[in-house]
Amino acid sequence: MPWRVRTTLDDRPGILAEVAQACGHAGLNIVSMQVFGVADRVTDEFVVDGPLDEVAVAEVFAKAGGTDVAVTRIETGTIVDAPTRYLEAVHQVLEEGRDVEEVLRELLATEPPDVADYAGHDVLDLVRRGGTTLRISRAVPFTPAERSRAQALLSLVSDAGADLPLIAPSAFHPIPLVREAALADIDAVAALHSRCSVETLYARYQTPLRMPMTTRFARRLVVPEHGVALVAQAGLDVVGHAVVEPGEPRWTAQVLVEDAWSARGIGTMLVRQAAATARAGHADALTFLSAGSNDALLRSVGSAGFVARVERRDDVVHITVPLRG
Structure with a gap:
């Protein structure tokens, strides 16, 4: 069984030979070793393999001159330099x-x-x-x-990515585009959320969102477990985001647009692309979800050319648009 042993030794010639000899007598094989120098003493980390339990392994190193001996069990796959x-x-x-x-x-x-x-x-x-x-x-x-x-x-x-603006509103670009999100968009999507107001984030997620967001959460936003993520890009910045998810009886979508880019057509572009994505998946209708009154989303749906059915369920507004006929 492999063990990781951390111990402090005197910094003198021959000490490692004494440790190796003690391990050999005890039937312990030294698989790897690291040295952490500190003043006139050294802290060494050994990975050893043998039939002893952790207490017996600690006794072997203590008798060889080690102090502050700590032994922990490890998996075989972790033995890498x-x-x-x-x-x-x-x-x-x-x-x-x-x-x-x-x-x-x-x-x-x-x-x-x-x-x-x-x-x-x-x-x-x-x-x-x-x-x-x-x-x-x-x-x-x-x-x-x-x-x-x-x-x-x-x-x-x-x-990494420190040159990207994280708080200041992104500069306007004359020709924004909407495309499918990719792993390379993780930092840009996180930066988008950091520039959005609390109200905008609440309308999108229907719950207060803790910032700054973790890399794991940003990854789920660009590569969701189900469905497709879309981003609206202006220059080097992502200024809008949407997730389109399949479901029964209908598909759903949620849209986020940076406050500084509100009323500039980004929401309309995301709504149209979300509808096209759902239609390509043979959906008959698509429901946009939002918390409370979201006039900006309603305007985007109307500007995209849809006649929607609006329903309120608890605090969530369901804006459903037909994709067939």
Whole structure:
């Protein structure tokens, strides 16, 4: 069974040979090793494989001269060198849309909590680009190298797309277009939501939306589990977004337009493309959903050439347009 062992050793010649000899006598095979230097002592991380339990493994390293020994069980697939794991983590966040906090917790092995000689959790505070703090805790103390690596990774993925305006209204462009969304739109869609007012977001989602949104949520908006996502693009900015979902007995759509682009035809373009998408899926009707009174959406539906049936169910307005006949 593989174990990850973290221990502090004297920084002197021959200490690693003594540890290796102790592991050999105990039937432990050293699979990998990392060294984290601190002043006149070093914190070493070993991955060992053998028939012992965590308490017995800890005793082997303690008798070999190790102090602050911490042993945790790991999966065989996690035995990869640290630089490769961190590079893969950057790819997962930027290209696959994974949440950076989730990725960091995997890299720093915050699970499982069953640690021999548990002495309390250590806390790691990482600073995001916007000044907010991401806090991660772990039973095994963090080394200075791990703290630096984690902060560097968070800074790197946070700075990606930093040249895009996140708060200021996007500049007008004379020829906006509507197209199907793609993974490359994750940051732009998140930026769109950050520029929208609370009222606009509530009309779209029928619930208060917490900002800033996570990468995972933005990914679901551009690649929904069911249906198709649309974006309205003006220049380099996404200024509108819609999701069209199939269902029985009718398809549904929800539309969001940036406040600064309201009454400029973006909503009408999204309504038309949403209807075309539903019609291509053989839908007979399409229902646009919105919270409360949404005159802008009603005007967009009318401007798109539809005669709609409007119903209110609880606090949600259903605007249904026929797609056949």
